[in-house]
Amino acid sequence: MARFAPGDRVRTRAADPDGHTRLPRYARGHVGEVLELRATWALPDETVRGNHRPEPVYAVRFGAGELWGTGTHAVILDLWESYLEDE
Amino acid sequence: MSGWHAELPVAARVRELEERLIAAGLVTDAELDDILTSVYASASPANGARMVARAWTDPAYRERLLADGNAAAAELGFTGLHYLLKAVENTAGVHNVIVCTLCSCYPTSLLGPSPSWYKSFAYRARVVREPRAVLAEFGLRLPEQTEIRVWDANSQTRYVVLPVAPEQRAGLDEDALAAMVSRNGLIGTALR
Numbered sequence: 001m002a003r004f005a006p007g008d009r010v011r012t013r014a015a016d017p018d019g020h021t022r023l024p025r026y027a028r029g030h031v032g033e034v035l036e037l038r039a040t041w042a043l044p045d046e047t048v049r050g051n052h053r054p055e056p057v058y059a060v061r062f063g064a065g066e067l068w069g070t071g072t073h074a075v076i077l078d079l080w081e082s083y084l085e086d087e
Numbered sequence: 088m089s090g091w092h093a094e095l096p097v098a099a100r101v102r103e104l105e106e107r108l109i110a111a112g113l114v115t116d117a118e119l120d121d122i123l124t125s126v127y128a129s130a131s132p133a134n135g136a137r138m139v140a141r142a143w144t145d146p147a148y149r150e151r152l153l154a155d156g157n158a159a160a161a162e163l164g165f166t167g168l169h170y171l172l173k174a175v176e177n178t179a180g181v182h183n184v185i186v187c188t189l190c191s192c193y194p195t196s197l198l199g200p201s202p203s204w205y206k207s208f209a210y211r212a213r214v215v216r217e218p219r220a221v222l223a224e225f226g227l228r229l230p231e232q233t234e235i236r237v238w239d240a241n242s243q244t245r246y247v248v249l250p251v252a253p254e255q256r257a258g259l260d261e262d263a264l265a266a267m268v269s270r271n272g273l274i275g276t277a278l279r
């Protein structure tokens with residue numbers, strides 16, 4: 001059951017994780033908007049530990065002002081549900 | 088191709104990795120050769136260009152392409168994509184550009200081997216930060232009011248840009264339209 005829906009505002013985890021992750025540094029600790037559910041894929045952070053943990057992955061859009069403090073463009077990237085909190 | 092680089096340190100590491108994989112029985116020389124042959128023979132930006140030309144001439148195909156890139160690619164014979172393919176459409180007010188910041192994921196079978204600049208640290212770091220400036224360096228100067236969307240691809244989700252169709256296309260068949268679409272247009276570093 002997907003926790004988030006298109007239009008939801010979400011905040012990405014800010015912490016620097018211990019080990020592999022697919023949450024890029026530039027997108028940590030920022031607020032974005034869920035565009036759509038991509039699919040259910042295994043969380044890479046756990047795959048590298050030998051644990052198969054499928055979870056929803058969302059396309060999330062961030063404004064340039066939010067990410068960089070300047071700019072008018074948007075950046076969209078896929079984020080696993082574990083990387084996201086309600087905002 | 089982007090140049091002769093077999094003597095670089097990374098090439099030696101790749102050969103070492105290949106030898107380790109083969110020695111471990113995970114793959115054979117023949118299998119690697121088959122993959123490379125298949126990629127070089129069939130992977131080309133002409134494939135993505137064909138999809139764009141079809142979308143420009145057939146509005147129903149355009150809808151299908153935007154709704155399900157994998158199915159639309161398969162309609163034209165491009166099957167076996169091992170990732171989710173998303174087509175993102177440029178309009179008068181929106182321009183899309185693609186990157187893979189974490190590595191260099193790229194829809195090779197539809198665009199051919201990726202250009203060196205796409206794999207560079209400079210492109211991957213800068214296009215998410217200052218796309219307008221990066222595009223200007225490619226010779227693409229967009230109006231200030233154009234909304235730029237930067238799509239950060241990954242191994243599971245890859246993108247192809249659907250450029251804006253030319254205004255004058257009466258009398259141009261699909262082949263002629265496809266010839267107007269460049270690899271950079273499919274990545275988003277050119278208008279078309």
